[in-house]
Amino acid sequence: MNFAISADGKISSTGKRPSGWTSPADHTRLLALRSTADAILVGKGTLVADRMTMTVPGKTVQPLRCIVTRGGSLDPDLPVFQKPGGAIHLCVTGDRAGEIPGATAHHTTLPAFLGTLATDLGVKHLHCEGGGELVRALAELDAIDEFHLTLAGHTLFGGLSAPTVTGIPSEFLPRSLDFEINHFEPRDGECFLSYRRKPSEG
Structure with missing residues (x-):
């Protein structure tokens, strides 16, 4: 944190x-x-309020960008979706969110998403x-x-x-x-x- x-x-x-x-x-x-x-995690509200890109200037291999949302739409014009960086993964815990080009949506619980990051995506930190x-x-x-x-x-x-x-x-x-x-x-x-x-x- x-x-x-x-x-x-x-x-x-x-x-x-x-x-x-x-x-x-x-x-x-x-x-x-x-x-x-290895990955950065934020909630939808923080992402929108701070207009984050979730990147590290000058870093060759960028961390994964992980966003937790209960559902609903995410504006594809948000900076995180416009700036090159690590792969984007959405953890959708409620209603299905609108598809975002280039982002992978996981319709699951937060504990299950953490498990996916660790076991399938190799996230240790x-x-x-x-x-x-x-x-x-x-x-x-x-x-x-x-x-x-x-x-x-x-x-x-x-x-x-x-x-x-x-x-x-x-x-x-x-x-x-x-x-x-x-x-x-x-x-x-x-x-x-x-x-x-x-x-x-x-």
């Missing part, structure tokens, strides 16, 4: 402000993390960039090994309906997940942090 959060724990404003509100150093870190991945609902689903599956976080102390979003890393505040996760910090780097109003999942006891 890789996220930026405001000083009050939000990943965006109530109006769903797109990315770009953190420093150039944070963006550089994002690209560095992407460059180590999957890098997720949101949104909160997708992260919550992955957390409920205990499918998060590392969490990279930029704490942006320079920004306060506020608002009960502003999303957090696990979506709009609601019920707690079914159980706690234990992580340990393995990187701490404060820099000009931001702090870059990395956490690693602790093995379950027993």
Whole structure:
């Protein structure tokens, strides 16, 4: 996982402000993390709001670009479908989405899609960039090994309906997940942090 959060724990404003509100150093870190991945995973809402290309500049072999959607149409004019990069795979968990030229649609559940990435497509390192609902689903599956976080102390979003890393505040996760910090780097109003999942006891 890789996220930026405001000083009050939000990943965006109530109006769903797109990315770009953190420093150039944070963006550089994002690209560095992407460059180590076999595939990048995002939810449809994040893809549309941030108009992502899901690519790594200068990388010869680009990571797969994986989009999770409940269904409905995806605009084929979105940047991700227009810019050359890794193969595009859609995980459609609900109603059938409209076909996108050049994209492979998988009509399945999120756990099954993760299995397909690992067993059929050779993905060993999957890098997720949101949104909160997708992260919550992955957390409920205990499918998060590392969490990279930029704490942006320079920004306060506020608002009960502003999303957090696990979506709009609601019920707690079914159980706690234990992580340990393995990187701490404060820099000009931001702090870059990395956490690693602790093995379950027993």
